[in-house]
Amino acid sequence: MDTPSLSDLGRFLDTNRQTLLTVLTVLELFILLMVLLRWFDRRYGVRGTGRRIRRGIAGAARDLAAPIVGFVRLRRGMRVVARSFAGSGPVPVARALIETSRSTLANWNDFWPYLVLLGHGELSVRIAGAGADVPPPAAESPWQVIAPRHWRARSAPPPGSAPATGGALPIAVGVKDRTMVLLDFARCPGILSVHGAPTPAERLVSALVVQLAALTGGHGVHRLIVAAEPGYGSGAVGIDRMPLSEALAALTTRLTPDGRTVLVCRRPDPQTAAQLAGLAADDPGLLVLVAGYLPGSRWRLRADLAGRVTAPELLLDVDSTPLVRCLLPRRRTAPPAPPAPAWAEEEFSGSTALGAASSAPAEPAVLGSPRRPAPAAATLPAAHQPPRPSAPPTANDDLIEQAHDGQRPTAYSGVESVSRSGDHVSRSGDR
16 A cells, blocks of 8 residues: 655645635634633533523413413412302301310310311311320311311211300401311400501401401301491491490490400501500400501411412411402492391201312212202302592501500500400410
8 A cells, every 4th residue: 555645645635625624613613612611610500500591481481371370270269269158158167167176175275276278078177276296186086187286077067056155256368279268266366467468458357357247146246346447348237337446445344245346447556556455355255356567466467469368377378369359349340238148147057068168069978968059159248349548558557567666566465365265274375
């Protein structure tokens, strides 16, 4: 084999000059790219940048789909509320569950039910108390443990009778995962405050007042006093409206409390807050619902701009928008209020109770007798549009705690609380 000469090598380079230049250029660019990637990886990180890009794309997709997801979730929640408030409503079922679980805990006075979840064919309660571990229910009891401090009923509770004066007072506060959530207002330490974003908080208070108004007259509330503007529960019957000063005078001068009284007001000044705390501590039949941030109240519901209500100390995280949409009247249509909502009644059958408690199309046979067809729409209390407030609520005052004269206002009066409605024993300390 002949060795190629220099002339042959020159002719080869001349003939393939373009190809060789292209290969050298590609190699040079590859080397520069590797050096650039090495520098970028040391400075910013290639994998971290890829994760940030993926998160950005996923976030953009979620933002684009958020309106659709929110609308679907709202419609689903409104169907849950409509089914729950159809017929006898969720209050008799929730009250029966509270009383049944309370009787199961009769030997342990340090624990009590305070929250009821109705839906998906499931009836459950959450247990609170000062003890570390909740004693498990007996094998023959109608309850089973599904999580720490969370019990599920094996069957629907029996029909309840008229509520006792010191019985439970469950009120719906929102929807979570197709489940109606009710809070036992009678278990609060006298004062329940609702604060957060002004508009959602105001509408939630108004929805709570509508429920309380429907429970007056022998259904758990003897007297409902609304001392706040705008008029919460406008159009509902059974409400005594008066200024806060007159309400305090009436509550202070009543010597023989008759039944349970609920007072609804806006956030008072520190002196009035201390007076309210003293009245609630001395009178077990008095419950106060405050619209606004009240320092010192141990039960606080905070509503954000999206209508989500949270209370970490109560393990509460629900959506109040479906409840508000169903219970409060529309702005353009305001039919006259009926004399008595059907869901406020206490007499109900087992099938109606299950139908009101579950949003599932069918339930197991163990939960009750065959249900009758559910009504097409819920019988909800209709009311007139509340009047416009004279001055818009102040968001800053409602979201943060204000200082007065160098001291923080508080709703704690320093008086030992007496036994509240529905308590096993006298409440003290952290109860």
